[in-house]
Amino acid sequence: MRLICEVLGFNKSTFYYQPKSDTSEDVLRAEIQRLAAQYPTYGYRRIRALLLSQGYTVGYKRVVSRLMKEENLCVSVKRVCQTTRSFEGPESWVNRVQTLEISRQDQVWVGDITYVRVKRRFIYVAVLMDIFTRMIRGWQVSPHLNTSLTLKPLQEALLENGSPEIHHSDQGVQYLSTVYLSTLKAHGIQISVARRGHPWENGYAERLIRTLKEEEVHLNDYEDITEARERIGHFITQVYHQKRPHAALGYLTPIEFQRQTFS
Numbered sequence: 426m427r428l429i430c431e432v433l434g435f436n437k438s439t440f441y442y443q444p445k446s447d448t449s450e451d452v453l454r455a456e457i458q459r460l461a462a463q464y465p466t467y468g469y470r471r472i473r474a475l476l477l478s479q480g481y482t483v484g485y486k487r488v489v490s491r492l493m494k495e496e497n498l499c500v501s502v503k504r505v506c507q508t509t510r511s512f513e514g515p516e517s518w519v520n521r522v523q524t525l526e527i528s529r530q531d532q533v534w535v536g537d538i539t540y541v542r543v544k545r546r547f548i549y550v551a552v553l554m555d556i557f558t559r560m561i562r563g564w565q566v567s568p569h570l571n572t573s574l575t576l577k578p579l580q581e582a583l584l585e586n587g588s589p590e591i592h593h594s595d596q597g598v599q600y601l602s603t604v605y606l607s608t609l610k611a612h613g614i615q616i617s618v619a620r621r622g623h624p625w626e627n628g629y630a631e632r633l634i635r636t637l638k639e640e641e642v643h644l645n646d647y648e649d650i651t652e653a654r655e656r657i658g659h660f661i662t663q664v665y666h667q668k669r670p671h672a673a674l675g676y677l678t679p680i681e682f683q684r685q686t687f688s
Contacts, residue, residue: 474676518618522593527556534589537630543647551575556629559671559679561661562586566654575599593617595627
């Protein structure tokens with residue numbers, strides 16, 4: 426065996442290496458349980474992506490069909506409806522994203538709003554995301570559902586990241602207010618708006634909101650807005666950007682995708 430390895434140019438340890446796919450089923454099951462506990466809303470695709478990132482080679486069927494089902498770890502989460510008051514105005518808005526091929530960073534930013542229950546009241550969260558990298562460019566937690574809720578993260582995002590080519594949102598009054606639209610136009614940003622009653626036309630932002638609700642908000646009971654702001658901020662900067670694999674990014678995190686794409 427030593428002679429064969431020398432002829433082929435292999436190190437002997439390479440021949441005897443056993444990949445983690447040969448790890449005992451009990452060890453793999455324990456690792457899946459650990460990951461499922463850490464990321465309770467992840468389905469089999471993301472659990473498998475996390476396993477792969479740790480060096481395991483395991484197929485979808487082995488993870489979901491047998492081990493995850495046996496452990497009752499398959500996820501089925503009901504979606505929570507959000508409410509946004511539509512803007513009744515004279516201008517005819519156009520959806521510029523519907524058939525657009527997203528091919529570069531800061532080509533399109535999408536925005537959306539959701540609510541969070543804190544004790545006996547609601548607070549509100551606004552997010553602004555770059556579609557290509559899935560990086561959240563701006564976010565804000567506020568007790569008030571007003572223009573400032575969306576305007577502040579937009580202004581901060583423009584200051585820190587420059588301008589996108591297109592800004593896309595639904596027809597909520599916070600996004601179509603005079604001051605918000607004026608800010609977009611002042612930076613030469615094209616305005617794209619989903620049609621009323623067609624929430625799927627803002628699907629990128631809707632999926633982001635769903636992830637935030639399922640993987641952070643619904644798993645916690647915030648004492649007050651300060652705690653909510655801290656926990657949501659931690660989720661965005663430490664989990665969503667740095668730990669959560671995205672199917673659209675080849676199961677890389679946004680940070681990993683940025684490094685690989687722009688380094």
